Amino acid sequence: MLSHQSLKSRHSRFLLATVFSLFVGSLHAQEAVLPIMPLPAHVTRGQGEFVIQTSFTIAITGHNEPRLERARQRFLDILTRETGIPFSREVSSQAVFIAKAEGPSVEVQKLGEDESYRLVITSADVQLTALSPLGILHGLQTFLQLVGVTPRGFSVPAVAIEDSPRFPWRGLLIDSGHRFVPVAAVKRNLDGMEAVKLNVLHWRFADDQGFHIESKKLPLLQQKASGGLYYTQEEVREVIAYARDRGIRVMPEFDMPCHTRSWFLAYPELASRGAADSAGFDPSKESTYKLLATFIGEMAALFPDAYFHTGGDECDPKEWESNPRIAQYMREHKFANGAALQAMFTGRVEKIVAANKKIMVGWDEVLQPNTPKDVVIQSWRGQASLADAAREGYRGVLSWGYYIDLNQSAAEHYQVDPMGDAAAKLTPEQQARILGGEATMWTDIVSHENMDNRIWPRTAAIAERFWSPQEVRDLDSMYARLSVVSQKLSYYGPRHKVVTEEFLERMSGDPDPMALRVLASVLQPPRLYQRQELRSDFTAINRMDDAVEPESExxxxxxxICKRIVAGKALPADWQQARAWLTMWRDNDAKLQPELARSALTQDLAPVSKKLAQVAEIGLGALNALEHGEPIAATRRQESIALVQSAEKPVSVLLIMPAASVQRLLEATKEASVQN
Incomplete structure (x- = not known):
């Protein structure tokens, strides 16, 4: 029997071959399917390929600036990591790759700045042109994704690409409020963002659990509320510069008036109730706005981006309504309820933000009848909510459907579009107010250690939704290309491909936990908010549900394969692969059970391993029955279906993913007419 590693290697080669066969099959098509993500807007296939020689050089012509020179060096570093070829870093007058920007970018990157580029690759040379350096940055990434190994060495296909994004706002939220995320983790995910052409880092610094940025004007915030973990202002400037080099804006978020318990450790007088149990600021005190004006002014000066996020979500108005002093204030000022009081608070904060020459961004809840039209709405409630905001005259971005901490599949995220059915009913002017979207990496149940395999590679599929034409929707193509891009991302810095292995080694104390690896390969953490229901938030991130990827490939x-078998479309290789996997999963339990008891972090996996073995045994029986057209006794069939269905529910905070597939096989078998 093939080992798990051999099967995995063969499977990876199969995926890569599938992608490149899709590409080769379209060589003569006007719109070639490229093994990259996001797919470009317009592609014309040429003849031949550009082979990357040891003498390969790249030069920047036209407008040049230090950022472009650093991009050139970074491009060569990544190309060397992929090919193993030590390219010269010197600029040659005989360069075979010429990148030319027509003019400069603005000093502070703006929403809607031109990001288009044209990339023409022939067998002799490469020409990349763009109106601004942003287009050059994107074109370099497209070239890197096109690199593949062939019998002639590393090469890229001859192709002409005209490309520009569908949406100007393509973001990733990194939540450093629930859990602190070290600078190194932020940077490596900025590297991943550059690779897939995301252009907004939404960086969230505070929540009930901690306040994680230095304030020089209000130093008690980091002194009393950070646990010693916070970003200095110099570190923040370093990240902003790092992001700008990669064509990425950095927008800060400081959630208010709720999600603010950490503030009250430093300034308890801000709380609407006792500092220990208050959920939000006291909107009735002028001292609240005075302190916020000081803080927002300081942070607005630190972050050059034009947009400043003030949160505004998930407040419970009853906290204000049940406070006698605040209730009296509401009566005196004729506020009908707590929601109206929050609307007043939002208006006051928006004026502070505007006074610092920033544009306020807030979650759905900040949209009230008197909200200034300049405010940008970030929607977590859904496409209809986003469309409603656009109809009322507000610009907005969508995050509903892109909560990558909730362990949904790449396909689920991919099928959500900011310009969904609700937006289709808007006028063109209203549709133009939908700026794009953001994937959100919340850290309630994620740490910087496993963050990368929660973000990547699925966020590349979301990035394609934001960049590529809306009609690019084929799931088979997406998954095939996602496998290739996942490997490419490893050359940049994201650690998604090593996270699981590192966790397994720590959990087991074994430098080569083969049997545990086999089990992990088909497990997933619970989806949506079920993980929080089964294991509380803010626990140690060191168990199997933290280790495994959100989607088991x-x-x-x-x-x-099971779908093809049931549909009668399976090839002999499909039957062979299904049988090999099921046999391996069945036999793995006997190897793994003695090892699980040796570690406190693996003991609860015993029932998971046992149930996977039972599911695999049932799957082999169903496979045999389908292959030979033999019926299964009714009682045994019903018992098997019941066991498999029980395995589809979380076991030790884990999902056994082959269970649903085996049920698919079982339901396709015939039931014997005679009970036995």
Whole structure:
């Protein structure tokens, strides 16, 4: 029997071959399917390929600036990591790759700045042109994604690409409020963002659990509320510069008036109730706005971006309504309820933000009848809510459907579009107010250690939704290309491909936990908010549900094979692969059970391993029945379905993903007419 590693290697080669066969099959098509993500807006296939020689050089012509020179060096570093070729860093007058920007970018990157580029690759040379350096940055990433190994060495196909994004706002939220995220983790995910052409880092610094940025004007915030973990202002400037080099804006978020318990450790007088149990600021005190004006002014000076996020979500108005002093204030000022009081608070904060020459961004709740039209609405409630905001004259971005901490599949995220059915009913002017969207990496149940395999590679699929034409929607193509891009991302810095292995080694104390690896390969953490229900927030991130990827690629491919078997479309290789996997999963339990008891972090996996073995045994029986057209006794069939269905529910905070696929096989078998 093939080892898990051999199967995984063969499977990876199969995926890569599938992608490149899709590409080769379209060589003569006007619109070629490229093995990259996001797909460009317009592609014309040429003849031949550009082979990357040891003498390969790249030069920047036209407008030049230090950022472009650093991009050139970074491009060569990544190309060397992929090819192993030590390219010269010197600029040659004989360069075979010429990148030319027509003019400069603005000093502080703006929303809607031109990001288009044209990339023409022939067998002899490469020409990249753009109106601004942003287009050059994007074109360099497209070239890097096109690099592949061929019998002639590393090369890229001859192709002409005219490309520009569908949406100007393509973001990733990194939540450093619930849990502190070290600068190194932020930077490596900025590297990943550059690779897939995301252009907004939404950086969130505070929540009930901590306040994680230095304030020089209000130093008690980091002194009393950070636990010693916070970003200095110099570190923040370093990250902003790092992001700008990669064509990425950095927008800060300081959530208010709620999600603010950490503030009250430093300034208890701000709380609407006792500092220990208050959920939000006291909107009735002038001292609240005085302190916020000081803080927002300081942070507005630190962050050059034009947009400043003030949160505004998930407040409970009853906290204000039940406070006698605040209730009296509401009566005196004729506020009908707590929601109206929050609207007043939002208006006051918006004026402070505007006074600092920034544009306020807030979650859905900040949209009230008197909200200034300049405010940008970030929607977590859904496409209809976003469309409603646009109809009322507000610009907005969508995050509903892109909560990558909730362990949904790449396909689920990919099928959500900011310009959904609700937006289709808007006028063109209203549709133009939908700026794009953001994937959100909340850290309630994620730490900087496993963050990368929660963000990547699925966020590349979301990035394609924001960049590529709306009609680019084929799931098979997406998954095939996502496998290639996942490997490419490893050359940049994201650690998504090593997270699981590192966790397994720590959990087991074994430098080569083969049997544990086999089990992990087909497990997923619970989806949506079920993980929080089964294991509380803010626990140590060191268990199997923290280690495994949100979407098991092995289980997904097994399910695709099962679908083909049930549909009568399976190839002999499909049957062979399904049988090999099921046999491995069945036999793995006997190897793994003695090892699980040796570690406190793996003991609760015993029932998971046992149930996977039972599911695999049932799957082998169903496979045999389908292959030979033999019926299964009714009682045994019903018992098997019941066991498999029980395995589809979380076991030790884990989902056994092949269970649903085996049920698919079982339901396709015939039931014997005679009970036995």
């Amino acid at each position: 092995t289980a997904r491919q097994f399910d695709e």
